[in-house]
Amino acid sequence: MADPSKPAHAEDSGLAVKRGKPTLRTIAEITGLAVTTVSRALSDAPQISIETRRRVREVADEIGYSPDRAAQRLKTGRTNVIGVLLDPHEEILGYGTSIMSGIAKALQGTAYHLIVMPNFLNSTNVEAVNYITRNGMADGLIFSRTEPLDPRVRLLSDLGFPFVTHGRTELSTPHPYVDYDNFTFSYQATKRLIAKGRRKPALISGPADFTFAGHLQHGFMTAVREAGCAYEILSGIDLDSPAGAIRDRVRQRYAEPDPPDSFMCGGEVCALATITGMSDCGLTLGREYDIVAKQTSHLLSAIQPQVETIYEDLTATGEDMGRVLLQKIGGESDVSKLQLLLCPQIPSSFGTAG
Template sequence: MDRRRTEKNDETSAQGRPTLKTLAFMTGLGVTTVSRALKDAPEIGAETRRRVQLVAKQIGYRPNRAGVRLRTGKTNVISLVLNTEHELMSFVSDIIYGVTSVIADTPYHLIVTPYSRSQDPMDPVRYLVETGSADGIIISRTQPDDARARYLLERGIPFATHGRTDMGLVHPYHDFDNYAFANEAARYLAGMGRRRLALLAPPVGLTYHGHTVNGFADALSEVGVSEVPFNTVTIDQSIEQIRTRTAQLMRRNDRPDGIVSSAAASTLAIVAGIEDAGLELGRDVDVVSKQSSEFLHLFRRELFVVNESFRLAGSELARSVLGWIGGAAPGSLQSLSKPSGVLPYRG
């Protein structure tokens, strides 16, 4: 009875919007046959399924979401939960691109669930779960002991984290190897003869802060160079705060001659601060930075960069969530991308 009701709802959706009746008329098939062909029902022949799905794509048919949810209990929604005050637009656009590139040929579509600094990060996650608004959830700014991940695991909600946790619990994630990035960047600067290195790190409390700091510290110990503390700001601070603090740091007698930066936007501020102090990038100090879009070499060719792909992160996170929804073991849905090495843009 419920299935007949939801199919009827789909037949009579808003005027001007293609419906099951539209598809039935255009293909010469019955409404029930069209409905089952769209769901890849095995009793419908492969050629019929292909023809119905092709026509549906050509005319822009979309199933009635309320009907789908009533019939299957699914929303066909993946939600990407983002802190809109901390995530830069390049991160947002690239990770959305990555997610949508994976779900484009599936019944799923993406909604972005934003929250702000004034909110508890748990609020949007609780809302999605309590209202049943999504079949799967992607979260970022992951913490070592992340209450959101624990909450979702306890409720059996498919999800993936951008970044790892350290809770001893198994869940899907995609992460960039920030330990390797910071370690290799520091070694690279030491190999260039730089002996006093500073690190502009991610904010304390996020998992990749620890990975970055540990990779940097281990490299310094192994290659025998010293650290100049640069811990009064993080990449979450404003451009002006980072610029001012860099200029202050570079005016000291024991200033660093090499800097590792964890974000491209922060690197712009670091370079401005270096130049405010009357110093020259590439002569007085070298900088190795992560970037997600290949623009730093256009800003200053003296910079050394390592690429981190947020598009790759988005696609891997989408695959992880869809895999869990499809029944794969969460432990099999984990991925870690490695830095490709320090890339000089000097020619």
């Protein structure tokens, strides 16, 4: 079958398959086809006959061919890489790892790889984004800790570079996002505290910079207003504060008059720190006060079953973000299809009857 008149590279053609990783040329030599044909066949181009496609695929599988990503990337300009901006703040309770697991799951079976761009290389996150886009280091970007007027979102939107955020913005140009409905979570959680008979819930919210802090606050306020009860938004700390700081602040607050009788905590660490602070003051969870918290691992409910929790599945979130980004890269232009608001799973024990 093979044409022996071809002089080119005939040196080692006796060995059918050269030493080393098989390439398109290896397959071409085996099948007697041209490299171009093999390339086409493997990408299932309609111009190649069915029979040829089948045979090429067969040989490729047999010799364990897999395309050279560097060459593809050089030729096509596509990197087949999804970048994740990793924030140092995300170290606690596996936020980053869960999200990445999810993204990886979504990327499984595609040609895409996940690469981590820790943002502390560049002093600001915007610089990191700039660097990545200018140097064509990825085909798409995923990041979190979204701000209402997030400059990264602005930049990427302007450039038309595909991305998905974890969290929404308040920018006028819509963009792909996946977000947890923190309003509903906060609203339901606060209502739950009130349903338990508490009359002055306190909110420990996210850092003011981030969009989700506003949502938490909004849900909280809606619930307390509906009930017409007192409330407090704990100042000086937020969900990013170290546990020790939260604990101290809670203790300090109880030394002052008219303290809250319950807490809405946006995170597990926050809840644990709050409990410790209250315990320092001799107060017992479930008796003198209550807590409802959001949980992203299963730690809190195992350690402190007294805390009512609502679970946010970050791995699922990552998976959604991966899927959405792939759709975006794939050319989906209807942005509304690329915006996901995940509903909190309210436990059935949460009666909504006030």
